[in-house]
Amino acid sequence: MVSAVHNSAQNESAAPVARLSGIRNCFGEECVHDDLSLELPRGRITALVGGSGSGKTVLLRTLSMLRRPDAGQLELFGKDALAVGERGQRDLRRRIGLLFQGGALFTALTVLENVMLPMREHTSVRGHWLEELAMSKVLLAGLPADSAGKYPAELSGGMVKRAALARALALDPSLLILDEPTSGLDPIAAAGFDALIRELTDSLGLTVIQATHDLDSIWRGSDLVAFLARKRVLAFAPAAELAQREEQELVAYFRGERSAEYAKLESSQAGTSRGNS
Numbered sequence: 164m165v166s167a168v169h170n171s172a173q174n175e176s177a178a179p180v181a182r183l184s185g186i187r188n189c190f191g192e193e194c195v196h197d198d199l200s201l202e203l204p205r206g207r208i209t210a211l212v213g214g215s216g217s218g219k220t221v222l223l224r225t226l227s228m229l230r231r232p233d234a235g236q237l238e239l240f241g242k243d244a245l246a247v248g249e250r251g252q253r254d255l256r257r258r259i260g261l262l263f264q265g266g267a268l269f270t271a272l273t274v275l276e277n278v279m280l281p282m283r284e285h286t287s288v289r290g291h292w293l294e295e296l297a298m299s300k301v302l303l304a305g306l307p308a309d310s311a312g313k314y315p316a317e318l319s320g321g322m323v324k325r326a327a328l329a330r331a332l333a334l335d336p337s338l339l340i341l342d343e344p345t346s347g348l349d350p351i352a353a354a355g356f357d358a359l360i361r362e363l364t365d366s367l368g369l370t371v372i373q374a375t376h377d378l379d380s381i382w383r384g385s386d387l388v389a390f391l392a393r394k395r396v397l398a399f400a401p402a403a404e405l406a407q408r409e410e411q412e413l414v415a416y417f418r419g420e421r422s423a424e425y426a427k428l429e430s431s432q433a434g435t436s437r438g439n440s
């Protein structure tokens with residue numbers, strides 16, 4: 164019995180955190196995904212990229228069990244997420260931290276109250292322990308202690324994202340799912356957010372998938388890039404590898420005009436920082 168438990172723990176740690184295969188998602192006659200497959204390796208940051216409308220958000224909703232696919236398999240933490248029943252799904256959801264576009268914080272609650280909400284709902288921690296635990300998440304997300312008592316409207320855009328991240332971390336998730344976390348942030352705040360995600364991934368052993376259009380996040384903030392096109396994950400590899408591929412969508416994305424402008428900016432910044440050093 165002990166060794167069976169041990170083996171099952173070992174299997175889980177070797178398996179990908181999430182495995183999607185043969186996924187189809189349709190809205191009426193229109194299918195956004197068809198025969199889509201993807202595996203998220205443990206402890207890595209995956210950037211989910213693709214043109215507008217390619218189905219990044221729908222894929223993240225599928226992965227977080229907010230949307231049941233029309234066909235295909237979804238395995239989370241080694242379990243068949245579409246067959247585990249309501250209670251099983253609740254247990255799996257607890258292991259996922261979500262940060263969707265806009266932050267989606269409750270505006271009538273302070274930052275600390277927002278973070279305490281999922282803790283109240285899913286744990287038996289109460290009283291000052293609850294406050295302390297929530298405070299530890301606020302600090303973990305890189306917010307100053309005095310932001311805990313503030314309302315979302317009193318925070319900058321970057322702080323709202325961090326507050327939403329603190330809430331996503333509330334239940335100590337193993338998988339963090341982020342939908343365009345740096346959109347609307349200036350480049351410095353965005354770089355700070357990317358660095359924080361990297362730090363948390365490394366120190367907490369998180370697995371992260373983030374939909375993004377941000378070239379900095381793709382190149383510097385991720386280990387792997389899942390490129391969505393033709394209703395599936397057309398390619399899954401580090402950005403530098405994808406930039407060498409010849410499929411027309413990848414050429415347009417990684418070697419098109421926007422990329423050339425980015426490369427120019429990168430080399431001028433590198434020149435400036437060399438000049439400064």
Ligand SMILES: Nc1ncnc2c1ncn2[C@@H]1O[C@H](COP(=O)(O)OP(=O)(O)OP(=O)(O)O)[C@@H](O)[C@H]1O
Pocket residue numbers: 190195213214215216217218219220221222
């Ligand atoms: N609830 C829905 N009902 C009908 N169609 C939907 C629904 N949700 C998404 N879609 C459609 O699915 C397609 C993919 O949408 P999705 O939001 O996943 O794209 P995206 O890649 O995240 O785009 P963006 O980069 O612009 O955020 C779009 O054509 C969208 O209109």
